[in-house]
Amino acid sequence: MTHKFSRLLLVPAIMASAASAPAQQSNDLSQVVSHMQAVTTMNASFTQTDRNGQSLTGKLLLKRPGHVRFEYQKGVPLLIVADGKALTMVDYEVKQVQRWPIKNSPLTALLDPGKDLARFGKRVATSNPNVVSVEVRDPKRPEYGTMTMIFIKQAGAPGGLTLNGWVALDSKNNRTTVRLGNVKFNQPIAQSSFSWRDPRPRRKS
Structure with missing residues (x-):
């Protein structure tokens, strides 16, 4: 059976009805930016849940800028x-x-530590003062989700924060949730970790 995968690897935010004060929002965004700039690598376990409630697990490797690997369960x-x-x-x-x-x-x-969160991100209110939720979207490119x-x-974590996961919503409102565990920062990750074997048949010359 072929496993379908959403393009948007997307932990739901705990929403609060009251909005946070602007100063607090600014401080939290600055803290997130500091965290992103302080993290060069990350490895973690993950649980990915699709819109139908089906879950897969696996291992995540991330190396900034621009490198990530989601390796799924056996x-x-x-x-x-x-x-x-x-x-x-x-898809093998x-x-x-x-x-x-x-x-x-x-x-x-996630992959670009220089991403302008002040331009593309906004803080989302939560009911827990120890949780910081940031929504990122490009208003000029809604198709990107x-x-x-x-x-x-x-x-003790970089920038005083640990990434707990994320929720991705594509342009058709398909939701994918990713929750992280055993997160470790700034440990060596070999560049070869981001290579892959091409399963497509080779064309005969």
């Missing part, structure tokens, strides 16, 4: 890799490869 023949330029989905079951520019996905908010990143305040 028995799931999918691999998602970004090599600094393109985001590639490899049907021997299919799909590629698209990283900048066309909300994942660029929306990504809401969830951070937990944690002393």
